[in-house]
């Protein structure tokens with residue numbers, strides 16, 4: 131027996147109700163009967179002309195090549211777009227989306243985190259002015275069909291067998307990462323191929339590339355052509371770590387600085403200390419006013435933003451400098467470190483930036499992060 135929606139085969143999750151067998155592993159998304167042949171979700175066809183697009187900036191030669199290759203490859207296989215942080219990965223799939231819409235095919239752009247959905251909807255609606263681009267996420271579920279659907283991975287359960295192309299942005303991010311139910315649903319919502327977009331693909335994706343069930347296109351350069359900032363690693367005993375942090379902040383006074391810490395408690399403590407010396411905001415998974423904090427930081431109302439890994443992805447602040455406090459903490463893995471370092475030097479106006487990792491001990495993960503960024507730079511050169 132296999133659940134037609136989440137692909138579960140573990141018998142422990144199968145229960146027999148009055149109407150027959152059903153799966154309890156994906157029960158938060160409603161009951162699905164095992165014997166039923168699921169009907170594909172009924173969606174409208176994309177409107178004629180919805181495929182016309184204009185980008186806000188011209189693609190670089192490299193981006194153009196990858197974008198064209200990707201649009202061809204998805205005809206026959208799944209594709210991993212392995213691009214460094216800030217490489218403009220969304221823009222790389224616009225040609226693929228347009229190609230599918232032109233053929234009257236259904237496309238979905240799926241993202242683990244809700245916050246990014248709304249932002250991306252705006253961006254895609256700007257690129258495709260004739261298309262009805264809908265955002266489907268918690269709080270936005272009245273309209274679930276459009277020419278182009280942007281959804282959280284949690285909402286894909288609505289679209290059984292519906293998509294000819296599924297674009298999965300950052301599948302290595304929480305809460306999609308390591309969640310078998312969401313992975314199963316992402317498989318069963320599509321009848322065509324998928325594109326996975328990531329700067330830090332997990333082992334599962336890399337294994338698919340190795341065994342040939344997925345093609346891989348790599349982009350090691352940001353559009354502005356500058357190398358990625360490589361972190362400097364400093365080893366300092368825990369009790370003294372505040373001192374190099376202060377010196378670092380002073381050396382970047384006048385510039386926006388992000389300080390990543392491993393826990394909410396540490397963020398709050400550090401926020402109080404730094405708040406005595408500068409305009410400092412604390413942003414964690416517990417901050418209810420996260421959007422406002424980010425907006426204020428962006429406008430320069432705060433010099434320092436102390437934050438946890440909730441802020442490791444999706445943020446572009448021109449000119450930001452990055453410090454990771456206790457970068458050797460077990461909370462951070464290499465992907466996290468790459469993403470945090472990837473906040474620096476993203477824009478054409480500020481293509482460089484300083485990244486400092488403060489560690490209590492030598493850390494293989496921190497060193498590996500620096501090596502992989504150096505390697506990406508070497509490949510790009």
Ligand SMILES: [Zn+2]
Nearest residue numbers: 133136153156
């Ligand atoms: Zn299930």
